[in-house]
Amino acid sequence: MDNMQQTIYSINGTTNGHCRLKSMNFEIPENSISHETQGLSRNRLVVRRGKPFKVTLKSDSWLWNPCAESLVLEVCLGGLSKRIPVLFYEEQSHPQLYDWKATIYPGNMHPQSVIIHICAPVQSSVALYELLAHIETRRSRKTYVLGTFVLLCNPWLKGDPVYMPLDAHKEEYIKSDYGLVYMGSSLNVSKRPWSFGLYEPGVLEACLKLLEFSPQHLTDKNKDYTLRADPVYLSRVVCAMINCNDDLGILEGKWQGSYKNGVKPADWSGSADILLRWASSKCRPVRYGQCWVFASVLCTVMRVLGIPSRVVTVFNAAHDGNGNMIIEEFYTRTGEKFGVSKDSIWNFHVWVECWMRRPDLGAGCDGWQVVDPTPQEKSEGIFCCGPCPVAAIQHHWLDARYDIPFVCASVDADVVRLIVHNGLVVGKTVDTECVGKLIYTKSIGSDKPENLKLTYKPDKRGNTSVCGRTLQHQGTMSPNLNVTLKIVGVPKLGEPIHICVTITNQCKNPRVLVGHINAQVKEYDSSPCEAFWDAQTEVQIQPFSVTTLNHTISHFKYQSFLAGDDIVNLAVVLKDMRTKETFLAAEEFSISPPQITIQIEGGNSIQLKKQRTVLVSFTNCLSTALYEAVLTVQGAGLLEGKQVAKIILLQPGEKIEKKVSITATSPGTKLLMATLSHSNNPNIIARWYHKVSVTA
Structure with missing residues (x-):
C-alpha cells in the first residue's frame, strides 16, 4: 500500500470525469433530530459521540466494486487520523464503544449510491473533524474530501462520562436557551433572565474557536485534541478561556471605575453577543464582565459542547485569603465597617455546575462539579477554578481535585466580626450561618429558585464541630445577651427602610446599654464606603427580658448615595455601661428598583416572523421629579437596535412610555x-426583563 498511486478529489462541484464519487449528503436534518442538535448549526453536521449518524455517497455508476476494491473512510483531526474500513453489517463484529465504525446495512447499497452509518467512540474528542473517503485497490487509491462535521459529548448515552439519565434534566441543562441569574442579597433576592444563545448563528463556531485558541492547543495541538475526550479537561480549558487574565480569553473583568471603554456588566443580557464579538475581533477580550457574566457565558459554551451545566448563585460567598476557613471583619465602636482584611464576603457570587463522572476521584465524586471562570485565584498556575465535586465540598474532602479548600471556604467559612478600638479588640461575634446563606439555581421547567444549600453544606443543627472547627452560633463574647438585627419587609427604592433591633437579656442583672447603629453603601464585592446614616441609642433592659428598638431611614437619606446595584451594610454596636462588654450585630441587603411594565399585545407567546406590538412604560413612584428621563427598549432576535423615549421632566406619579413593534x-x-x-x-437605573416565547 505504501507504493500505491494516490489521486485526491474534492467532490464540491467537481466535473472531473475520472471522479466516480459525484456528491455526498450529510443528511443534516435527519441526523440533527436523531442527535438532539437541531438549531446548533444551519449548514454544518453536528453529531454526538457514541451514536451512529448516516451519510449518503452518490455516483454516476457503481461507486466501488466490493469484490475488488475497499472503501475506507478516514477522520482527521489536526495531525491525527483514523482509518475506518466500511463493512457490510454481516461483516461487523459486536459493537465496540471504543473504536470508530462504518457500516452498510441491508438495503442501503444501490447501483449509484450507498448509505453509510458512522459511529464515533464514546470517548472521542470534541472537535471539528474532516472526513475523507478512499477507494483502494492493491495498486491505487482514490481519495475524496467529503467535508467536515462537529462531534460533541453525548449526555443521552449511558457510556458517556456526561450521561444524564432524566429527560427533563437534559432539556433544562443541555437544550434550554433561557436561564435565570439570581442576584442581590440573601434578604432581597432578585432574578435576571439570561439568553444563553445556543442557537444563534455563529455561536457554535465561536465555541470551537475558543478551544482552538486555548494555550493548551497553541502549545501542542495533537495532545490537546487527544485530551478533549475528557470533560474534566474540557471544563478546565474552557473555564480559563472565559476570562482573559493569562490567555486569549473572551472577557475582561472590571469591578469598579468607569466602563465607558466597553459595556457595563449589568447591561449584558445574553451570551451570544459576547461570544460573537470575541470571535470577530481576532480574539481581543470583550469589555467588561463580572461574575454572573463570566458564569453565564461559560454555561453557554459547556451546553454547546454537550456537557450539562447550570448557573448557580451563592449568597454571602467568602473569599478566604489565607485558607483557614475563617473570614475576619472589622468594625469601629460606632458600628462602621472598615476594610483592612484580605478576606472578604461578596453579597453574591455566581459560578457554574457541570455534570460529569470523575473517574480520577472515584464514584463518590461523580455528578455536579463547580467550575468558576471568574478570575480570583490561580489553579495549578492558571486562572480557573474546578471542576470541583459538590459532594467533596459537602464532605470537606480537601485533598480531592480541584480547588476544594477554596470553594469550601466560599460556601462554609465562619465569619468572625471584631470590634476594634485603639488597636485592641473590644468585642467579638462568630457567625457560622452567614456564609453560603442561600445557594440558588433555576428550577427545572420553572422560574422558581431551587436552593442547593444542603448539597454543599453539612447541616450544622445540633452539631458541635464540623471538620475540626468549633461552631458557635451568632452571638457575642458573653452568652447572656443576644442582639439581632432585622430589616422589616422588602426595601424598595423611594420608600423608607424599616429596621428592628431585638435585644434579649438572659442574665439576672438589669443592663444599661448605649449604642450606635449606622448604614454604609457598598458594591456587592467590596468593602463599604463612609456611613450615610447613623443613630445613637440608650436602652435599659430588665433581667430575663426582651426589648426591641425600631429605626427608620428615609429615602432622602440613601438615594443620593446608592449607585446601580449597590448593597447597604447595616450594623449595630451596643455597650454595657456596667460590665463594659460590647455587642455587635450586622446585616446586608439590597434595595429593589422601581418596576418597568412590559405588555405584549396578544400575550407572551408569539409566532416566528409575525409582527407584534409591545407597550413599555414606567411610572415615577418616587417623591421627587426625575430629570432627563430616558426609557430604552432592546431585544436580540426581536428588535433591530434600541428604541428610545425621552422626557425632560418626569414628575412624581407621571408616566413615560414607548410603543415598539417586535x-x-x-x-x-x-x-x-x-x-x-x-x-x-446617572448610576441609578431601573432594569426590567420580559420573557417572550417564539414558536415556529
Whole structure:
C-alpha cells in the first residue's frame, strides 16, 4: 500500500470525469433530530459521540466494486487520523464503544449510491473533524474530501462520562436557551433572565474557536485534541478561556471605575453577543464582565459542547485569603465597617455546575462539579477554578481535585466580626450561618429558585464541630445577651427602610446599654464606603427580658448615595455601661428598583416572523421629579437596535412610555429588556426583563 498511486478529489462541484464519487449528503436534518442538535448549526453536521449518524455517497455508476476494491473512510483531526474500513453489517463484529465504525446495512447499497452509518467512540474528542473517503485497490487509491462535521459529548448515552439519565434534566441543562441569574442579597433576592444563545448563528463556531485558541492547543495541538475526550479537561480549558487574565480569553473583568471603554456588566443580557464579538475581533477580550457574566457565558459554551451545566448563585460567598476557613471583619465602636482584611464576603457570587463522572476521584465524586471562570485565584498556575465535586465540598474532602479548600471556604467559612478600638479588640461575634446563606439555581421547567444549600453544606443543627472547627452560633463574647438585627419587609427604592433591633437579656442583672447603629453603601464585592446614616441609642433592659428598638431611614437619606446595584451594610454596636462588654450585630441587603411594565399585545407567546406590538412604560413612584428621563427598549432576535423615549421632566406619579413593534427572527425563548435612566443620579437605573416565547 505504501507504493500505491494516490489521486485526491474534492467532490464540491467537481466535473472531473475520472471522479466516480459525484456528491455526498450529510443528511443534516435527519441526523440533527436523531442527535438532539437541531438549531446548533444551519449548514454544518453536528453529531454526538457514541451514536451512529448516516451519510449518503452518490455516483454516476457503481461507486466501488466490493469484490475488488475497499472503501475506507478516514477522520482527521489536526495531525491525527483514523482509518475506518466500511463493512457490510454481516461483516461487523459486536459493537465496540471504543473504536470508530462504518457500516452498510441491508438495503442501503444501490447501483449509484450507498448509505453509510458512522459511529464515533464514546470517548472521542470534541472537535471539528474532516472526513475523507478512499477507494483502494492493491495498486491505487482514490481519495475524496467529503467535508467536515462537529462531534460533541453525548449526555443521552449511558457510556458517556456526561450521561444524564432524566429527560427533563437534559432539556433544562443541555437544550434550554433561557436561564435565570439570581442576584442581590440573601434578604432581597432578585432574578435576571439570561439568553444563553445556543442557537444563534455563529455561536457554535465561536465555541470551537475558543478551544482552538486555548494555550493548551497553541502549545501542542495533537495532545490537546487527544485530551478533549475528557470533560474534566474540557471544563478546565474552557473555564480559563472565559476570562482573559493569562490567555486569549473572551472577557475582561472590571469591578469598579468607569466602563465607558466597553459595556457595563449589568447591561449584558445574553451570551451570544459576547461570544460573537470575541470571535470577530481576532480574539481581543470583550469589555467588561463580572461574575454572573463570566458564569453565564461559560454555561453557554459547556451546553454547546454537550456537557450539562447550570448557573448557580451563592449568597454571602467568602473569599478566604489565607485558607483557614475563617473570614475576619472589622468594625469601629460606632458600628462602621472598615476594610483592612484580605478576606472578604461578596453579597453574591455566581459560578457554574457541570455534570460529569470523575473517574480520577472515584464514584463518590461523580455528578455536579463547580467550575468558576471568574478570575480570583490561580489553579495549578492558571486562572480557573474546578471542576470541583459538590459532594467533596459537602464532605470537606480537601485533598480531592480541584480547588476544594477554596470553594469550601466560599460556601462554609465562619465569619468572625471584631470590634476594634485603639488597636485592641473590644468585642467579638462568630457567625457560622452567614456564609453560603442561600445557594440558588433555576428550577427545572420553572422560574422558581431551587436552593442547593444542603448539597454543599453539612447541616450544622445540633452539631458541635464540623471538620475540626468549633461552631458557635451568632452571638457575642458573653452568652447572656443576644442582639439581632432585622430589616422589616422588602426595601424598595423611594420608600423608607424599616429596621428592628431585638435585644434579649438572659442574665439576672438589669443592663444599661448605649449604642450606635449606622448604614454604609457598598458594591456587592467590596468593602463599604463612609456611613450615610447613623443613630445613637440608650436602652435599659430588665433581667430575663426582651426589648426591641425600631429605626427608620428615609429615602432622602440613601438615594443620593446608592449607585446601580449597590448593597447597604447595616450594623449595630451596643455597650454595657456596667460590665463594659460590647455587642455587635450586622446585616446586608439590597434595595429593589422601581418596576418597568412590559405588555405584549396578544400575550407572551408569539409566532416566528409575525409582527407584534409591545407597550413599555414606567411610572415615577418616587417623591421627587426625575430629570432627563430616558426609557430604552432592546431585544436580540426581536428588535433591530434600541428604541428610545425621552422626557425632560418626569414628575412624581407621571408616566413615560414607548410603543415598539417586535418580529422574531428565530424560534425559542427571547428576552425584551427595558431600562430607565435619569440625570438625578446617572448610576441609578431601573432594569426590567420580559420573557417572550417564539414558536415556529
